[in-house]
Amino acid sequence: MTGRTPPLGDNQGLWLVVLAAAAGRCQCRGTCGKKHDKDGGRCKTVHGTGPVRLRAAPAEPADLLLPSHKAAALPKTALIAWCPECHDATRRAAAKAREADAPATEPDALF
Template sequence: MTGEASAAFDPFRPPMVGAETWQSAMVAAGWRCECTGQCGKGHVKTAGRCGTNHGSAHPLAVDAADPTASLHAAVTGAELVALCAGCQAGAKRAATKAAEQDAADHTDQLDLFDLTGGDAA
């Protein structure tokens, strides 16, 4: 429990998850980006999965598998994935876009319900 001494800022490890969580997620990922297209790229050259390995040139980040999950969810046992910076940014962007699209769809639906529900009420 005295890992404080080694808890200095590490550019390889974003502060969003603890060192142990980060390490176990990385080991599970095989120290390789786990993106299988959620960033929007097909990664066809690397059999559908991003081929970026963890390293000084491409430090991987550990993030919630669901890019829309809250930070709290991400650090409290949600599914975690190792992602390279490019895929992490891409996945976030895609998720944000999807959420916006979702909200837009939902608004349309509400309008629709409003119109059709008017008669019933």
């Protein structure tokens, strides 16, 4: 190994490890905005049902906003399986929260 961080989709089976740990089911527990109440608090989406393909991505919503090279450097323990719907909704919510927390760039007063 040359010291370069391999991408998340490398041939070392990272995606398979994450998917196996999730038992092939999306691991969202409501960060997407849905409560998933009917499914024990966890998203019911299963990999391979219809066109659904789960993704291995950071478990922490804020980490979903990391640039690709930093997300690729996360350890496998920091990744979970996401269905596209939960992943995208959680990422949007994290971006909105980041914007709300960002300091104002303009002065509060007119003078």
